[in-house]
Amino acid sequence: xxxxxxxxxxxxxxxxxxxxxxxxxxxxxxxxxxxxxxxxxxxxxxxxxxxxxxxxxxxxxxxxxxxxxxxxxxxxxxxxxxxxxxxxxxxxxxxxxxxxxxxxxxxxxxxxxxxxxxxxxxxxxxxxxxxxxxxxxxxxxxxxxxxxxxxxxxxxxxxxxxxxxxxxxxxxxxxxxxxxxxxxxxxxxxxxxxxxxxxxxxxxxxxxxxxxxxxxxxxxxxxxxxxxxxxxxxxxxxxxxxxxxxxxxxxxxxxxxxxxxxxx
Amino acid sequence: xxxxxxxxxxxxxxxxxxxxxxxxxxxxxxxxxxxxxxxxxxxxxxxxxxxxxxxxxxxxxxxxxxxxxxxxxxxxxxxxxxxxxxxxxxxxxxxxxxxxxxxxxxxxxxxxxxxxxxxxxxxxxxxxxxxxxxxxxxxxxxxxxxxxxxxxxxxxxxxxxxxxxxxxxxxxxxxxxxxxxxxxxxxxxxxxxxxxxxxxxxxxxxxxxxxxxxxxxxxxxxxxxxxxxxxxxxxxxxxxxxxxxxxxxxxxxxxxxxxxxxxxxxxxxxxxxxxxxxxxxxxxxxxxxxxxxxxxxxxxxxxxxxxxxxxxxxxxxxxxxxxxxxxxxxxxxxxxxxxxxxxxxxxxxxxxxxxx
Numbered sequence: 001x002x003x004x005x006x007x008x009x010x011x012x013x014x015x016x017x018x019x020x021x022x023x024x025x026x027x028x029x030x031x032x033x034x035x036x037x038x039x040x041x042x043x044x045x046x047x048x049x050x051x052x053x054x055x056x057x058x059x060x061x062x063x064x065x066x067x068x069x070x071x072x073x074x075x076x077x078x079x080x081x082x083x084x085x086x087x088x089x090x091x092x093x094x095x096x097x098x099x100x101x102x103x104x105x106x107x108x109x110x111x112x113x114x115x116x117x118x119x120x121x122x123x124x125x126x127x128x129x130x131x132x133x134x135x136x137x138x139x140x141x142x143x144x145x146x147x148x149x150x151x152x153x154x155x156x157x158x159x160x161x162x163x164x165x166x167x168x169x170x171x172x173x174x175x176x177x178x179x180x181x182x183x184x185x186x187x188x189x190x191x192x193x194x195x196x197x198x199x200x201x202x203x204x205x206x207x208x209x210x211x212x213x214x215x216x217x218x219x220x221x222x223x224x225x226x227x228x229x230x231x232x233x234x235x236x237x238x239x240x241x242x243x244x245x246x247x248x249x250x251x252x253x254x255x256x257x258x259x260x261x262x263x264x
Numbered sequence: 265x266x267x268x269x270x271x272x273x274x275x276x277x278x279x280x281x282x283x284x285x286x287x288x289x290x291x292x293x294x295x296x297x298x299x300x301x302x303x304x305x306x307x308x309x310x311x312x313x314x315x316x317x318x319x320x321x322x323x324x325x326x327x328x329x330x331x332x333x334x335x336x337x338x339x340x341x342x343x344x345x346x347x348x349x350x351x352x353x354x355x356x357x358x359x360x361x362x363x364x365x366x367x368x369x370x371x372x373x374x375x376x377x378x379x380x381x382x383x384x385x386x387x388x389x390x391x392x393x394x395x396x397x398x399x400x401x402x403x404x405x406x407x408x409x410x411x412x413x414x415x416x417x418x419x420x421x422x423x424x425x426x427x428x429x430x431x432x433x434x435x436x437x438x439x440x441x442x443x444x445x446x447x448x449x450x451x452x453x454x455x456x457x458x459x460x461x462x463x464x465x466x467x468x469x470x471x472x473x474x475x476x477x478x479x480x481x482x483x484x485x486x487x488x489x490x491x492x493x494x495x496x497x498x499x500x501x502x503x504x505x506x507x508x509x510x511x512x513x514x515x516x517x518x519x520x521x522x523x524x525x526x527x528x529x530x531x532x533x534x535x536x537x538x539x540x541x542x543x544x545x546x547x548x549x550x551x552x553x554x555x556x557x558x559x560x561x562x563x564x565x566x567x568x569x570x571x572x573x574x575x576x577x578x579x580x581x582x583x584x585x586x587x588x589x590x591x592x593x594x595x596x597x598x599x600x601x602x603x604x605x606x607x608x609x610x611x612x613x614x615x616x617x618x619x620x
Contacts, residue, residue, distance in 0.1 A: 158349065162351065169414055170366045
């Protein structure tokens with residue numbers, strides 16, 4: 001074996017140890033609920049806990065809503081910016097990056113101040129309106145990932161020429177956007193959807209301060225009160241995230257006609 | 265009234281005039297090429313006809329109807345792009361059917377039309393393939409079929425063969441012309457390739473710096489270029505500077521050697537220094553006979569181009585290019601040897617507005 005190759009393998013092995021040993025230890029610890037034997041009892045406890053089921057379902061529902069409305073917001077925006085307003089692209093990119101710069105706690109205090117029950121738009125006064133507010137805040141949080149994934153997808157196809165080709169065949173804007181552009185962004189949208197899902201499912205700060213029964217606050221609650229279940233939950237969360245990434249990889253191969261984005 | 269009329273078209277981008285005073289009348293079924301170098305305004309003009317760009321002023325009418333203010337999807341045009349622009353998520357058949365579906369044609373009609381188009385482009389069995397599974401030439405044929413499927417009134421092609429290799433380009437341009445003749449569709453074809461324009465067009469519009477330099481048949485454009493730009497852009501030629509000795513008889517002195525130009529000197533004053541164009545294929549090696557013009561010079565360069573040998577003969581200040589057919593039995597003349605060349609009086613063309 002050549003020396004360079006050996007060094008590569010050593011680096012690879014060290015990286016694998018760095019990433020997998022803590023995870024393996026967490027997994028091993030999560031199996032130790034019963035004294036003297038390995039078991040999945042901690043996992044059973046987690047899955048049998050109605051709060052796990054409810055909070056996971058709640059956060060999944062909010063993720064789906066975030067993905068649908070976020071996509072409906074981001075795709076036309078990114079398409080229009082690329083097609084008609086390329087000069088404002090740096091500004092839009094800057095705005096979509098803001099959620100990475102501004103901490104979620106600032107965002108949620110802003111929401112509470114503007115939408116509290118004594119304000120002109122009292123969105124925190126009812127459950128459904130607080131859920132709506134939470135979904136909107138998740139769209140904001142997911143913007144950096146959604147916009148980049150979709151923008152990369154748009155850049156991988158010749159949006160302008162495809163639009164003109166469809167227009168020359170008699171198509172109008174809705175037909176072009178939903179019949180020509182959107183199907184070619186399938187992989188980009190799936191990527192953005194799973195990145196959004198991964199962001200929303202574990203989000204704690206906003207859900208907690210808006211007092212919503214989301215998965216993030218549940219994770220925190222279990223972590224503070226139990227020993228083995230938090231480890232089981234950490235492993236479950238890892239598996240869900242890996243599952244999402246695996247699906248992205250699978251769909252990223254695309255069908256023969258599809259166009260995969262070069263990043264995300 | 266012509267079928268497609270373009271009148272006084274002007275277009276400016278950021279203070280830069282890219283199309284100016286463009287006027288053209290195209291008859292139904294005519295094949296017109298816009299020929300010119302990059303940035304001459306040919307594609308912008310085509311895009312204004314297509315409706316992708318709005319002119320600053322001027323008028324475009326198709327079939328007697330003013331379409332200047334109409335959007336591209338209301339103009340009944342078919343467009344073929346350099347990059348094919350096939351929809352990657354759709355099969356070949358779905359691409360061809362797209363415009364018909366948008367027009368809400370009955371399913372049976374769409375199916376029949378798609379089959380007809382696939383037969384027209386000689387790809388009857390590739391309807392189920394995706395664009396990424398086709399070669400460049402096949403993709404461009406599908407793009408042509410897609411553009412024609414909706415029965416457009418005008419077909420516009422924007423450098424459709426530029427991305428293809430030389431052999432496929434030649435085959436496909438002949439196919440495009442054959443399809444155009446078969447359907448009798450009015451066509452505008454944008455290209456920077458003079459050979460392409462000369463080989464398939466009914467008429468050519470030569471453009472430079474946003475202006476029309478000359479409009480004419482390929483024969484006229486090649487044999488009777490009006491300006492130095494047209495002469496130099498279309499084909500190879502020698503530009504010679506000569507002094508007008510007698511405009512009435514066409515007598516001219518080129519580097520002190522007297523020759524005659526058969527046309528175009530009537531309005532020029534004696535003593536004026538004028539530019540003339542001379543095609544290399546019009547020049548022969550050997551002394552002048554039968555009233556032909558003759559010049560003497562020195563062989564400065566011999567380039568072997570396969571079927572022809574291009575020879576550059578230096579005069580005093582000017583140089584004449586000549587194309588000799590490659591004859592394996594006769595070796596080309598040697599570099600530095602003194603030779604006589606001859607050409608017909610008709611072939612010495614005075615260029616418009618070109619006092620040298």
